[in-house]
Amino acid sequence: MTDKKIRVLVAKPGLDGHDRGAKVVARALRDAGMEVIYTGLRQTPEMIAEAALQEDVDVVGLSILSGAHMALTPRVMELLKSNGQTNVKVFIGGIIPDEDLSRLKEMGVTGVYGPGASTEDIIRDIKIATAG
Amino acid sequence: MTSSQAILNGDRLALARLLTRVENDSPDGRATLIELFPHTGKAHLIGVTGAPGTGKSSLVNQLALHYRKAEDKRVAIVAVDPSSPFTGGAVLGDRVRMRDLSGDPNVFIRSMASRGSLGGLAQATANVVQVFDAAGFDIVIVETVGAGQSEVDIARLAHTTLVVEAPGLGDDIQAIKAGILEIADILVVNKADRPGVENTEKSLKSMLELAHPTARVFKHHGTYMSVSMPEPNQNVNLWIPPIQKTISTEGKGIPELVAAIARHVEHLRSSGDWTLRERTRLEVELEALIRDALMTRFHEDVPASQYEDVLEKVVQRNISPWEAVRMLLNGRLK
Numbered sequence: 276m277t278d279k280k281i282r283v284l285v286a287k288p289g290l291d292g293h294d295r296g297a298k299v300v301a302r303a304l305r306d307a308g309m310e311v312i313y314t315g316l317r318q319t320p321e322m323i324a325e326a327a328l329q330e331d332v333d334v335v336g337l338s339i340l341s342g343a344h345m346a347l348t349p350r351v352m353e354l355l356k357s358n359g360q361t362n363v364k365v366f367i368g369g370i371i372p373d374e375d376l377s378r379l380k381e382m383g384v385t386g387v388y389g390p391g392a393s394t395e396d397i398i399r400d401i402k403i404a405t406a407g
Numbered sequence: 408m409t410s411s412q413a414i415l416n417g418d419r420l421a422l423a424r425l426l427t428r429v430e431n432d433s434p435d436g437r438a439t440l441i442e443l444f445p446h447t448g449k450a451h452l453i454g455v456t457g458a459p460g461t462g463k464s465s466l467v468n469q470l471a472l473h474y475r476k477a478e479d480k481r482v483a484i485v486a487v488d489p490s491s492p493f494t495g496g497a498v499l500g501d502r503v504r505m506r507d508l509s510g511d512p513n514v515f516i517r518s519m520a521s522r523g524s525l526g527g528l529a530q531a532t533a534n535v536v537q538v539f540d541a542a543g544f545d546i547v548i549v550e551t552v553g554a555g556q557s558e559v560d561i562a563r564l565a566h567t568t569l570v571v572e573a574p575g576l577g578d579d580i581q582a583i584k585a586g587i588l589e590i591a592d593i594l595v596v597n598k599a600d601r602p603g604v605e606n607t608e609k610s611l612k613s614m615l616e617l618a619h620p621t622a623r624v625f626k627h628h629g630t631y632m633s634v635s636m637p638e639p640n641q642n643v644n645l646w647i648p649p650i651q652k653t654i655s656t657e658g659k660g661i662p663e664l665v666a667a668i669a670r671h672v673e674h675l676r677s678s679g680d681w682t683l684r685e686r687t688r689l690e691v692e693l694e695a696l697i698r699d700a701l702m703t704r705f706h707e708d709v710p711a712s713q714y715e716d717v718l719e720k721v722v723q724r725n726i727s728p729w730e731a732v733r734m735l736l737n738g739r740l741k
């Protein structure tokens with residue numbers, strides 16, 4: 276009971292209606308020993324930040340396929356910050372054009388993964404990001 | 408400001424962080440629990456258990472909505488899901504059914520993985536519930552998947568335990584196996600829109616008629632025992648678990664269920680069972696803590712090598728476990 280578990284919120288903001296990818300990632304993180312809070316489809320940034328707070332997660336993973344990442348991500352980051360959760364690491368999975376990558380990183384996003392990314396890479400990066 | 412003051416002031420981030428420390432059983436988590444303990448004992452604890460997929464989370468969502476809208480009560484929800492025994496990880500998905508509750512600052516939902524031992528889970532859940540109680544939540548609802556021992560642990564923690572059934576989970580009512588009926592204060596037949604609901608209700612009824620109503624106060628050391636009711640008006644005070652049909656996806660049957668819960672609270676208060684349950688729960692908790700403390704002290708006192716030697720003698724059948732205890736405890740823990 277004493278070791279600190281990595282807690283991850285996996286959320287699916289936006290209006291696109293399928294969460295297969297998010298579920299695959301959620302299960303992979305579970306198999307890596309993490310506690311994954313899964314919140315389901317069509318989450319608003321407000322809902323995501325509220326869940327992240329209540330669950331005191333270390334990581335928020337956003338699965339965004341709709342192309343709305345440049346609208347949704349800054350809002351989530353802003354809410355996390357105003358709630359005082361400044362040390363929460365944000366990861367994004369989805370179809371993200373190259374030109375947006377650096378802007379997301381500038382906003383403070385820790386990792387961005389395309390559809391072909393391996394879950395091992397995601398797990399490794401989460402472990403590194405939460406180790407400090 | 409100390410953590411406990413922040414909790415009492417309604418700071419949600421402090422609350423969330425304390426829950427983590429309490430769940431991890433960290434020393435500063437314990438210290439805060441000690442400070443908060445005088446502020447506990449006010450909340451109504453409701454346990455919700457039943458087989459996987461019966462609609463527990465959907466029901467909890469509706470109950471919380473009702474308590475918010477009709478009674479303006481502050482509601483905390485603890486949703487427990489199993490950890491994988493192989494990896495220690497977990498997917499906690501109960502929030503998916505509770506999205507109606509988001510945006511309400513008087514609701515707080517916390518997902519918990521069962522983690523290691525059952526005893527550990529019971530203790531961690533009890534502590535998490537205490538934090539919510541101290542933080543001023545009027546109602547604390549604990550959802551767990553019914554899987555044997557965990558229901559008994561809830562029953563012992565909760566003032567009111569709901570056991571949720573649903574039609575179409577196979578011919579057998581899942582309850583029979585686990586003895587789950589015995590811990591139910593209220594039986595909920597959810598998914599009443601589904602075919603087979605009459606059958607589910609009928610079999611529950613006949614099982615209830617078979618079972619003699621008994622006082623249900625649990626004590627847990629791997630087993631439970633019931634404590635008998637105060638003698639004089641025994642019959643007047645017996646609680647017969649009602650059966651309530653609900654459709655959680657539509658909110659049907661919820662006001663009636665809430666009324667049944669209120670009647671149960673009234674019964675607990677008038678029969679003296681409320682106090683008895685509180686007492687039993689705290690006694691069990693105290694005993695568990697004493698056991699832990701004694702074990703810790705024992706292992707501090709007895710060198711590991713000596714312990715291993717004695718254990719080996721038992722394994723070799725040179726001495727019995729009883730003699731081993733005498734050898735190990737001789738002159739200690741006085």
Ligand SMILES: Nc1nc2c(ncn2[C@@H]2O[C@H](COP(=O)(O)OP(=O)(O)OP(=O)(O)O)[C@@H](O)[C@H]2O)c(=O)[nH]1
Nearest residue numbers: 459460461462463464465504597598599654655656
């Ligand atoms: N038809 C019908 N479906 C329902 C009802 N209540 C819940 N469901 C559905 O049953 C499924 C399971 O509901 P949950 O609330 O997640 O059930 P649960 O018991 O919490 O599940 P676990 O936590 O996984 O054990 C979901 O698809 C719900 O929409 C109901 O009253 N009628």
Ligand SMILES: [Mg+2]
Nearest residue numbers: 463464501550
């Ligand atoms: Mg559930």
